[in-house]
Amino acid sequence: MTSLRLMITGANGFVGRKVTEAARRNPALELVEFIDETGASPDIADADAVDRAIAAARPDRVLHLAAIAAPRQAQADASRAWAVNFSGTLHLAQALMKHRPEARLVWSGSSEAYGASFNRGPLPLAETAALEPANVYGATKAAADIALGQLGRSGALDTAILRPFNHTGPGQAADYVVPAFAAQIAAIENGEQEPVLKVGNLDALRDFLDVVDVVALYIAALLAEGRIGGEAYNVATGKPVRIGDLLEGLLSEARVKISVETDPARYAPNAVPVASGNPEKARERFGWEPQIAINDTLKGVLDALRAS
Incomplete structure (x- = not known):
């Protein structure tokens, strides 16, 4: 069997590292690097550099993860967020249409594209809900969703739009809520912080997955037979969890007694x-089902931070 040549943008990121590991174990995939003529990863916002990288690698599949991924970072530098998340995605699509029109582009969008639609319901939200992003990050992702959806429906390029909801796992940066809590617990256990965990608002309910389950759907979308044609798919459980309950799950694993204090700055x-x-929809198209219980994920994140 001939392997599909897979290029991953953002391969050094949290999810990118996990997908790379999974792809290396899959005999149906052959990894090719997203690099320019100097051997470095090109700036996704540089259309010419992206074009040269695609022309050189000639991939059969591209998983596009490269992004300004933190909403606060996108808000702080909106111009860069648009250049990377939106324009960079178009550069990639245009290069594929020019050099590899038969390839498939799997795009890692975001649930943030739905924005205000979550307040209109009904929940859990289907992919047909309106895209009403409430921040810069969500807007850049929504715009790229729309562009890639049009390309897929028109037949110009086979595209798959995945909209991952909150996901976590060992190795995620402490900018995100689960590792932020877990890092404080590990520091307290090591005597590096007083036994008081500082928190912000704990009342939000969010749809959390283990990163391994997210990776499984990315791989399934890359390998799926037939054209996907610009269809969008939620990467979700449909079962939201209160942020405060995630904290309680982590505290139940703590080795010392820890109190919780609301920090006005957070x-x-x-x-x-x-x-x-x-x-x-993802279940029907790809046979995908989340497998990992959230409490197992929480323990994995905490154990990894203890060992770091």
Whole structure:
């Protein structure tokens, strides 16, 4: 069997590292690097550099993960977020249409593209819900979703739009809520912080997955037979969890007694009280089902931080 040549943008990121590991274990995939003529990863915002990288590698599949991924970072530098998340995605699509029109582009979008639609319901939200992003990050992702969807439906390029909801696992940066809590617990256990865990707003409900389950759907979308044609798929459980319950799950694993204190600097009101996605479409198309219990994920994150 001939392997599919897979290029991953953002391969050095949290999810990118996990997908790379999974792809290396899969005999149906052959990894090719996203590099320019100097051997470095090109700036996705540089259209010419992206074009040269695609022309050189000639991939059969591209998993596009490269992004300004933190909403706060996108908000702080909106111009760069648009250049990377939106324009960079178009550069990749245009290069593929020019050099590898038969290839498939699997795009890692975001549940943030739905934005205010979460407040209109019904939940869990289906892919047909309106894209009403509430921040810069969500807007860049929504715009790229729309562009790639049009290319896929028109037949110009086979595209798959995946909209992952909150996901975590060992190795995620402490900018995100689960490793942020876990890092404090590990520091307290090591005597590096007083036994008080500082938190913000714990009332939001979010749809959390283990990163390994997210990777499984990315691989399934890359390998799926037939054209996907610009269809969008939620990467979700449909079962939102309160942030405070995630904290309780982590505290139940703590080796010392820890109190919790609200930090005004971390506290923000919830513009979206509940965010949850319906995973039925991904289940039907790819046979995908989340496998990892959230408490197992929490323990894995905490154990990794203890060992670091």
